[in-house]
Amino acid sequence: MELAWYALLGLFFAGYLVLGGYDYGVGLLLARGGPGTRRANLTALGPFFLGNEVWLVAFVGILFGAFPTLEGELLSGFYPVVVGALVGVILVTVGVQLRSRPSGQPARAGWDRVVVVGSALAASGWGGLLGGLLQGVPLHADGHVAGVTHLATPFVAATGLAMLALVAAHGATFLTLRLPAADAAVLGRLAGRLIPVAVTAVAAATALGLLSDRVRATAQQPPAAVLLPLSLVTALLVARVALARQQPGVAFAATGAALALPVALVGAVLWPAVLVSTVDPSATLTVAEAAASGPTLRLLGWLTIPLLPALLGFQAMCWWIFRGRTDGRAPVYW
């Protein structure tokens, strides 16, 4: 039962990185272009934006309900990166929704800069969190993670930057798929240029990981650790080819996979542990130990599992209603 809940936890975090990922990617791209371009980008996000951000909230909800011990140590043990990501999430959430409420152009441009900064913080924060999990934490026998300086490593910085690059490429691919066909060629070239950047960032993070004793010692399942960068690079190359062939749908699926795969593979690399201790092997927290006790998981299962099809169904309804490229008739609000 713990495994099923662990998979569900991963599903929601991966879903958040894929969906929230293109929000942040589009957010980063607000750094370029004139007022009209930026508004068009936000209109492309439009109806999906609110439904994307809640995947994060659901992820933390499952984390708290089904893995309370992990929740406490994960969030407090990774304090700076979690707070950084959280500030980013707030800036993006508020910035996107409020930027078009003032009518003056300078105020809107100011909010757009807020969204750019927020997107960068959110993406690099979540990347740093995944990197931090891969290099283990100073988890002591009393069950607490000591201090926050364990995060100050080149590897965490590299994974943060890699996530930033992945998200930017994903966002550009989303816009290629979503904006009017007239804009697609230019955006496709932009996305095509961002993908090699992402490949380089992933390669740099991989190299730093291989050089780090902590990362090598933390990997519980080395084959999954090898598969992680390989599958990421493969997905990115597929996206590059698809963009060159003007198949933005395929490219978007590939960049989406590049954001979902790290979650699945980080889980696999650490399995059966979830927080690997670098100071005391016996203190390592396994998935089974981190999970809530049986009655809680059963209750959550009875109450939430029957509703999962409805949750996903209403999200799918949103995607279906507002599918296709934006045009002059697309509702403009953000």
Next chain:
Amino acid sequence: MDTLLLARLQFATTTSIHFLFVVVTLGLVTLLVGMQTAGFLTGNPTWERLTRFWGQLYVINYVLGIATGIVMEFQFGLNWSGLSRYVGNVFGAPLAIETLVAFFLESTFLGMWIFGWHRLRRGVHLALLWGVALTAYASAFWIMVANAWLQNPVGYEVRDGIAHLTDFGALLTNPTFGMAYGHVVAAALLTGGILMAAVSAWHLIRRTPDFLLFRTSLRIGLVTAAGAVTLVQGFGFAQFGPVGQVQPTKFGGTPAADALVTEWTARFGPGDYTPPVLSSVGLGFMILIGFTLGAVWLLLPLLWRDWIIRLRFPLWLIMLAVPLPFVAVVLGWIAREVGRQPWVAYGLLPTEQAVSRVDPGVMLASLIGFSLLLGALAVTNWVLLARHAARGAADPALGRPPGTPDDEPRPAPAFA
């Protein structure tokens, strides 16, 4: 400065700001459901205009509700990891249910509602708003279940120092839950009603266009506020009995409170087991505001032949009353939350054992950073709300027909 005090200050700040926005969300969405449903049934375009105007204010207000809510959710793990460690098996369940069953759907529906004008069939569009409202109420329901458990832990047993769930039904029949939920929902309706009446009053005093529209929303706001204030008082006073029974130290001064303190001293060692005086002071002022707002009933007869508008001074009174419900909800929250100190889960887990083992410097930076960030965003949001409220119902961006020339025309080649 110690980590405990800083973490408590941060929680108090975030919760208070969060609460100021969610009461408006919950109150306005109820009134919006009424307006859009009326428009759907009668086909009268005034209802659609009312829905768009108040819907826009609702959507702007909602932004800060989400932002502060996300901080709240993360804060449990960031600052209160002991809470998840010792009582997460029980306390985490209603929170997890809230995010999945309520908030996830609420936000999904709201996104479709905002962008669904002129795109969806009117019935579907209305159903989405009903979905937003019902999930908002469900959200408040589960959050109050979780909070009531902290006030009065039930349905658990402690094994190996950790609480395990034994009876989920007991969480729902918790004496600190039902009346408190009614109280909070009524307070939200009161706040929404007063706000709606006050914004309408401003337009009526200024004699802006749309007299009939704002006359309607003034009446809706006042009648809602009057009904809600009575419910607030009823649910409020009804709580004294059950809360006094399960939390004797909250109001203090009874033999039961003294007996409980003696018992705790024996079990947990000597300590200060009486809540700070702030909680009872807050309670007193909240009750005072509750009675003052009860005077809204005196304004209802003036609705006859629009005397309320012709006399003008009642409109000023309504506008002056706007801060009162906001102050009252924060005071009420302080009375409830500070009143359970020094416990995070009453009689089960002391607050000092729940706080994360984070360096005070890190906690201080987090407190200052989040307070400044959320405070600045809250003020910005209120300024935007005030401007949009003042702008009137001529052409809100929400529900603007597609193809309307926007203030930001799109250049022909967007990516040249």
